[in-house]
Amino acid sequence: MRSIRRTHVLLVALAAALCVPAAGVGKTNGLPTSVGKGEGSLNLIAWEGYTQPQWVKPFETQTGCQVHAKYAGSSDEMVALMNQGGDSQYDLVSASGDASLRLIYSKLVQPVNVNLVPSYKDFGKTFQSPPNNTVKGVHYGISLQWGPNTLLYNTKLVKPVPTSWASIYSPTYKGKVTVPDNPIQIADAALYLSKTQPSLGITDPYELTSTQFNAAISLLKKQRPLIVKYWALASDEIDLFKNGDAVIGASWPYQLTTLKADKAPVADTIPKEGATGWLDTWMLSAKAPHPNCAYKWLAYISTPKVQAQQAVYYGETPVNSKACSYMDAISKGSCAQYHANAPLSYFSKIKFWKTPIATCDNGKNDCMSYTQWQQAWQQLKG
Amino acid sequence: MLLLTPPLAWFLFVYLAALAALFVSAFWQVNPFTTEIEHIWTFSNFTTIFQSSAYRSIALRTITIAALTTIADVILAFPFAYFMARIAGPKLRAMLFVLVLLPLWSSYLVRVYAWRQILDHDGILNWTLQKLGLPAANLAYSNTAVWLVFTYVWLPFMILPIYAALERIPDSMLEASSDLGARSWLTTRRIVLPLVLPGVIAGSIFTFSLTLGDYITPTLVGGAGSQFIGNVVFSSVGVANNIPFAAAFATIPLAIMAIYLVIARRLGAFEAL
Amino acid sequence: MENKGARVALGVWAGLVVAFLWIPLLIIMVYAFNSSNIQSWPLPGLSTKWFPVAWHDPQVHTAFWLSIKAGLLATTIALVLGSCAAFALHRFRFFGRELISFVLVLPIALPGIITGMALNSFFSNRHINLSLWTIVIGHATFCVVIVYNNLLARLRRTSTSLVEASMDLGASGFQTFRFVTLPVIATALVSGALLAFALSFDEVVVTYFTAGAQNTLPLLIFGYIREGQQLPEVNVIVFAVIALTVIPVAIAQRLTRDSGVLRRR
Numbered sequence: 025m026r027s028i029r030r031t032h033v034l035l036v037a038l039a040a041a042l043c044v045p046a047a048g049v050g051k052t053n054g055l056p057t058s059v060g061k062g063e064g065s066l067n068l069i070a071w072e073g074y075t076q077p078q079w080v081k082p083f084e085t086q087t088g089c090q091v092h093a094k095y096a097g098s099s100d101e102m103v104a105l106m107n108q109g110g111d112s113q114y115d116l117v118s119a120s121g122d123a124s125l126r127l128i129y130s131k132l133v134q135p136v137n138v139n140l141v142p143s144y145k146d147f148g149k150t151f152q153s154p155p156n157n158t159v160k161g162v163h164y165g166i167s168l169q170w171g172p173n174t175l176l177y178n179t180k181l182v183k184p185v186p187t188s189w190a191s192i193y194s195p196t197y198k199g200k201v202t203v204p205d206n207p208i209q210i211a212d213a214a215l216y217l218s219k220t221q222p223s224l225g226i227t228d229p230y231e232l233t234s235t236q237f238n239a240a241i242s243l244l245k246k247q248r249p250l251i252v253k254y255w256a257l258a259s260d261e262i263d264l265f266k267n268g269d270a271v272i273g274a275s276w277p278y279q280l281t282t283l284k285a286d287k288a289p290v291a292d293t294i295p296k297e298g299a300t301g302w303l304d305t306w307m308l309s310a311k312a313p314h315p316n317c318a319y320k321w322l323a324y325i326s327t328p329k330v331q332a333q334q335a336v337y338y339g340e341t342p343v344n345s346k347a348c349s350y351m352d353a354i355s356k357g358s359c360a361q362y363h364a365n366a367p368l369s370y371f372s373k374i375k376f377w378k379t380p381i382a383t384c385d386n387g388k389n390d391c392m393s394y395t396q397w398q399q400a401w402q403q404l405k406g
Numbered sequence: 407m408l409l410l411t412p413p414l415a416w417f418l419f420v421y422l423a424a425l426a427a428l429f430v431s432a433f434w435q436v437n438p439f440t441t442e443i444e445h446i447w448t449f450s451n452f453t454t455i456f457q458s459s460a461y462r463s464i465a466l467r468t469i470t471i472a473a474l475t476t477i478a479d480v481i482l483a484f485p486f487a488y489f490m491a492r493i494a495g496p497k498l499r500a501m502l503f504v505l506v507l508l509p510l511w512s513s514y515l516v517r518v519y520a521w522r523q524i525l526d527h528d529g530i531l532n533w534t535l536q537k538l539g540l541p542a543a544n545l546a547y548s549n550t551a552v553w554l555v556f557t558y559v560w561l562p563f564m565i566l567p568i569y570a571a572l573e574r575i576p577d578s579m580l581e582a583s584s585d586l587g588a589r590s591w592l593t594t595r596r597i598v599l600p601l602v603l604p605g606v607i608a609g610s611i612f613t614f615s616l617t618l619g620d621y622i623t624p625t626l627v628g629g630a631g632s633q634f635i636g637n638v639v640f641s642s643v644g645v646a647n648n649i650p651f652a653a654a655f656a657t658i659p660l661a662i663m664a665i666y667l668v669i670a671r672r673l674g675a676f677e678a679l
Numbered sequence: 680m681e682n683k684g685a686r687v688a689l690g691v692w693a694g695l696v697v698a699f700l701w702i703p704l705l706i707i708m709v710y711a712f713n714s715s716n717i718q719s720w721p722l723p724g725l726s727t728k729w730f731p732v733a734w735h736d737p738q739v740h741t742a743f744w745l746s747i748k749a750g751l752l753a754t755t756i757a758l759v760l761g762s763c764a765a766f767a768l769h770r771f772r773f774f775g776r777e778l779i780s781f782v783l784v785l786p787i788a789l790p791g792i793i794t795g796m797a798l799n800s801f802f803s804n805r806h807i808n809l810s811l812w813t814i815v816i817g818h819a820t821f822c823v824v825i826v827y828n829n830l831l832a833r834l835r836r837t838s839t840s841l842v843e844a845s846m847d848l849g850a851s852g853f854q855t856f857r858f859v860t861l862p863v864i865a866t867a868l869v870s871g872a873l874l875a876f877a878l879s880f881d882e883v884v885v886t887y888f889t890a891g892a893q894n895t896l897p898l899l900i901f902g903y904i905r906e907g908q909q910l911p912e913v914n915v916i917v918f919a920v921i922a923l924t925v926i927p928v929a930i931a932q933r934l935t936r937d938s939g940v941l942r943r944r
Binding site: 416420421422423424425427428431482483485486488489490493494500502503504505506507508509510511512513514515516517519520521522523524526528529530533558561562570574590611612615616618619620621622635636639640643644649652653656659660663666667671 | 682685686689690692693696697699700701702703704706707710718719720721760781782784785786787788789790791792793794796797798800801804816819820823832836874877878880881883884887888896897900901904910913914916917920921924925928929932933
């Protein structure tokens with residue numbers, strides 16, 4: 025008996041010892057070392073506005089990879105698409121910080137070889153290995169762009185110019201307010217409370233104890249009668265503002281640039297309490313059907329000129345530090361407007377999306393998990 | 407019996423198996439972080455639904471709108487189908503048929519989207535009302551809008567079975583009734599309505615089941631208070647990837663339709679589908 | 680039978696219902712000429728620029744042909760399986776007949792999202808890649824039911840004495856089928872197939888869950904609606920589809936005028 029047990033233990037120890045270097049070998053072994061010929065097709069899951077013809081068409085002509093995009097309006101949708109068989113259908117997904125770790129831990133995405141992306145070395149240091157796409161030194165994607173969630177308002181009907189998020193929590197514009205249909209909005213309420221009710225002690229709007237969480241939910245419940253619609257599609261918010269059904273609301277810069285192009289009287293701002301934001305990464309699916317086209321896209325979308333094009337079109341900030349001059353060439357002053365030239369001071373003011381998990385950063389286990397956020401959000405909308 | 411084997415095999419192996427698997431998963435749970443489905447048997451999804459006032463009101467709202475839509479569609483469809491079946495000449499009938507069927511070929515999504523242009527605050531309806539000197543209607547992004555649009559999109563599905571049922575009534579029966587002295591309203595009530603009822607029920611199966619599961623119309627034209635069963639199911643599976651919860655919530659429309667189908671069969675609607 | 684007043688009133692009602700059905704479609708056709716890419720009223724300007732955009736858009740072509748392929752495949756499967764089921768349930772009485780006829784109603788009685796979710800879970804669990812074939816399976820579930828229903832309704836209305844008479848007169852089973860049964864059911868098959876194809880062509884919910892990275896036309900339209908920059912192009916597509924389908928629908932309507940054996944007059 026005893027001898028069998030000893031042998032058993034030894035065998036297990038041997039296996040464990042073999043596994044450790046095996047894991048290390050697997051890490052670098054699995055990565056491609058060069059980009060082969062394009063497969064002719066590329067399937068993306070992208071945020072609305074991320075695959076505009078002005079930068080997609082040149083890519084298609086250069087590489088022969090025809091781009092097919094499926095749009096998603098929230099990180100949850102992207103994770104769901106990947107989960108429902110998407111990891112073998114789609115090549116790349118433009119995941120924000122609140123989706124990226126979920127995708128990594130569910131093994132829906134694979135590591136990328138950053139050496140195959142020439143512009144990577146021009147990225148600002150913060151964006152080369154951010155914690156939301158780099159785990160234990162392994163890169164699970166290439167950072168793309170980042171930006172804030174803004175307060176959008178109708179310049180003709182909203183007076184005076186709003187300076188605080190209070191304008192969407194107070195009844196002044198009752199029935200004409202809109203916010204995103206996304207559980208992560210609870211963090212925006214928490215951010216507001218962190219400045220207006222400091223006694224709650226909220227330091228990180230994504231790590232909320234149940235007291236803090238309930239306070240955010242009750243603020244959102246008070247907001248509920250003011251809302252005309254929770255927008256799920258970017259075009260929803262565009263239509264709401266264009267057709268007079270909403271005059272103020274939480275938004276992305278994309279809606280502003282689209283409405284302004286159509287001469288709608290709108291403007292946006294980041295209120296004094298600060299803003300949440302997103303930092304997007306192009307992640308490579310675990311079973312991407314067209315890996316060569318995927319790498320070609322990663323290389324292309326990181327070049328300074330394309331970074332500038334996308335940044336100016338959408339209204340976000342590029343990660344490539346060389347994009348600034350290209351931005352000003354497209355639209356004078358845009359480099360400063362979107363903080364591409366002095367990113368770090370601006371960057372630290374934004375609370376970037378991340379997935380709320382039960383273990384808070386202080387080591388305790390009493391924070392609310394994302395499933396609880398989702399259920400609370402669903403029940404809040406009623 | 408041999409004739410039935412291919413379709414039976416089809417239905418059983420793919421469709422029913424998939425349905426069964428889905429509803430079994432209603433008793434499972436989802437791991438909060440990895441969002442993997444864990445096969446731990448529990449009733450918690452169902453208790454969450456029944457204990458939450460939000461979910462109860464969502465279910466009630468959906469059923470109410472489904473019922474109101476069905477009623478509105480019957481009111482619109484019956485006289486129309488009567489006209490088409492019994493009064494219109496052959497050429498007119500053919501034209502009406504085409505006019506009713508064609509909308510089914512144009513995109514459902516775009517038709518719903520077009521309603522936004524009609525109901526918007528600065529849209530066509532308010533523009534017309536303003537020109538007529540009437541006050542603006544505040545219909546956009548509300549449950550009333552959802553009801554209107556559902557009535558609109560499912561109308562052809564109500565017209566067709568009622569038309570088919572009316573078409574089947576032999577003229578001779580109606581002539582006999584009037585020969586026996588019954589005036590047209592009595593004839594309609596005693597003869598036509600009972601014969602048309604299966605068609606109405608058949609149409610209502612469509613309108614009910616389509617409304618109970620639809621999430622697109624509430625998403626496009628609904629407002630803040632327009633979460634329907636379909637939205638909860640979709641946001642649980644297509645967004646939160648919580649398939650067990652979605653499956654649990656989907657038992658509500660399943661149960662409603664199962665009961666409805668049993669009643670419908672009693673009333674002979676299956677012959678009229 | 681109905682007095683003049685009733686006839687006029689019903690006629691007016693019919694006109695109003697047609698208007699109700701068609702006003703949104705007319706709006707779609709008008710907005711196909713919108714010069715701006717955001718929809719608002721009144722129209723900022725008219726332009727035909729979106730027509731060539733839609734014509735040259737490769738995604739529209741791919742999606743259109745995928746929808747056609749899926750529709751044709753699903754309808755074919757539906758015709759075969761639906762006819763088998765209709766004949767079997769009409770002719771034979773067997774144990775479980777009521778149950779089978781109940782089960783055959785489920786795909787259209789249950790909301791599409793349930794079918795979609797169930798099939799998606801089924802495919803992902805078995806690691807079956809989502810593709811044209813999974814789309815076809817999803818569509819075929821309700822297409823089979825449509826054809827089955829139409830055919831069964833027609834079979835119920837035909838007199839079995841004709842078939843018996845034909846057999847008595849010496850015709851073989853195949854001849855009976857070809858010369859007696861088929862002409863009677865042909866129009867039911869056509870109308871069933873047409874309705875099934877229409878439902879498959881415009882299907883969104885089940886397709887969302889059973890399509891992989893490919894887009895059928897409705898999925899592409901939904902993507903364009905979300906993205907918000909190409910709405911007039913969407914209206915152009917729908918305009919074209921309506922214009923294209925007038926003729927087949929009109930022809931099919933001609934074919935399916937009541938030509939059953941039971942005559943009303």
